[in-house]
Amino acid sequence: MPTLAHSMAATTRAARTVPVPLGGRSYDVLIGPDLLTEAGRLVAGRLGKARCGIVTDENVARHHLAALEASLRAEGRHKGSIVLPAGEPTKSFAALGPLCERLLEMGLERGDLVVAFGGGVIGDLAGFAAGILRRGIRFVQIPTSLLAQVDSSVGGKTGINTPQGKNLIGVFHQPSLVIADTDVLKTLPQREMRAGYAEVVKYGLLGDAGFFTWLEQAYEGIFAFDQETLVTAIETSVKAKAAIVARDEHETGDRALLNLGHTFGHALEAWTGYSDRLLHGEGVAIGTCLAFRFSESLGLCPAGTAERVARHIEAVGLPTRIAGIPGGKADADELVRLMGQDKKVRDGRLTFILTRDIGEAFISRDIEEAQVRAFLADEIAAA
Numbered sequence: 001m002p003t004l005a006h007s008m009a010a011t012t013r014a015a016r017t018v019p020v021p022l023g024g025r026s027y028d029v030l031i032g033p034d035l036l037t038e039a040g041r042l043v044a045g046r047l048g049k050a051r052c053g054i055v056t057d058e059n060v061a062r063h064h065l066a067a068l069e070a071s072l073r074a075e076g077r078h079k080g081s082i083v084l085p086a087g088e089p090t091k092s093f094a095a096l097g098p099l100c101e102r103l104l105e106m107g108l109e110r111g112d113l114v115v116a117f118g119g120g121v122i123g124d125l126a127g128f129a130a131g132i133l134r135r136g137i138r139f140v141q142i143p144t145s146l147l148a149q150v151d152s153s154v155g156g157k158t159g160i161n162t163p164q165g166k167n168l169i170g171v172f173h174q175p176s177l178v179i180a181d182t183d184v185l186k187t188l189p190q191r192e193m194r195a196g197y198a199e200v201v202k203y204g205l206l207g208d209a210g211f212f213t214w215l216e217q218a219y220e221g222i223f224a225f226d227q228e229t230l231v232t233a234i235e236t237s238v239k240a241k242a243a244i245v246a247r248d249e250h251e252t253g254d255r256a257l258l259n260l261g262h263t264f265g266h267a268l269e270a271w272t273g274y275s276d277r278l279l280h281g282e283g284v285a286i287g288t289c290l291a292f293r294f295s296e297s298l299g300l301c302p303a304g305t306a307e308r309v310a311r312h313i314e315a316v317g318l319p320t321r322i323a324g325i326p327g328g329k330a331d332a333d334e335l336v337r338l339m340g341q342d343k344k345v346r347d348g349r350l351t352f353i354l355t356r357d358i359g360e361a362f363i364s365r366d367i368e369e370a371q372v373r374a375f376l377a378d379e380i381a382a383a
């Protein structure tokens with residue numbers, strides 16, 4: 001177990017703080033190595049006398065729960081821990097009810113904290129539970145996947161899935177603090193790490209061409225856990241997200257830019273039954289390549305841009321084409337139908353995030369269904 005002095009040294013060396021400015025709901029995202037062992041001190045220092053009810057999953061618990069509990073106990077802040085099955089089915093009404101009841105039985109009061117300690121599933125579920133428990137109590141996100149550290153833990157989207165679709169039930173409920181410990185990522189399966197990277201690259205592609213160019217050079221350092229590179233990549237991503245969330249917390253406008261690659265990606269995820277065939281980030285990787293190829297086919301973005309994007313995504317080991325999904329051939333009509341179920345549908349029209357170039361994404365509501373169908377049919381035929 002590292003000593004506090006060791007932790008402090010590591011923290012001052014590489015930890016960064018990104019503020020999310022939302023008036024009375026503002027909070028910080030702390031990013032760096034070895035933060036888990038400091039979590040108790042960080043929570044106590046920033047959030048007062050609150051006691052913490054940890055919500056986590058079996059995989060995270062096996063590797064990291066003891067360290068987080070010890071850190072909270074050292075500050076007298078640990079109230080209890082709830083360990084749930086890992087995986088998407090946990091983000092459901094079936095899991096939410098018992099979770100809320102267990103948090104109440106734990107004795108969490110209005111001033112206390114739920115600690116969402118896991119990836120996107122746990123963050124969304126535990127955040128939603130916090131949002132409705134006693135009509136809303138505070139919560140802390142301690143994201144343990146790259147995807148959660150750069151995206152889902154920041155911005156206050158919480159919720160569950162239903163048979164009608166993903167994330168259709170939920171609330172905006174901002175965390176009071178986000179602690180992203182980059183060391184925790186070392187126990188993440190490589191496939192999950194790559195899938196999370198799709199969301200990192202998204203920030204370059206949607207609004208920061210310089211960041212994308214940097215990633216083209218630096219990405220190997222991220223996967224080698226070079227702390228400076230990894231922390232910089234997460235910090236840059238979180239800064240981009242914080243800026244967008246600050247100007248459009250409830251997604252009435254610009255926040256939709258964060259869905260670059262997601263309209264196609266969500267349809268592919270639904271088509272593969274949210275199974276192991278395609279992780280969310282892998283769907284986003286293919287969806288991002290599709291968004292660039294679609295933009296190029298519409299004459300919106302310079303020729304060769306989509307190829308450059310796909311080259312980088314492929315170099316990382318992510319899929320770039322629908323044909324890269326194992327286990328069956330897709331159908332354009334079916335994918336268009338699944339896109340219609342996406343919650344970003346407004347007045348029956350799909351919202352697409354298209355691009356004028358790398359770093360120049362924009363929101364489009366002018367796309368005809370027939371154009372998308374024809375594009376997807378070509379993509380599927382090109383396999």
Ligand code: GLY
Pocket residue numbers: 151152154155157255258259
């Ligand atoms: N993950 C997209 C958003 O937070 O808006």
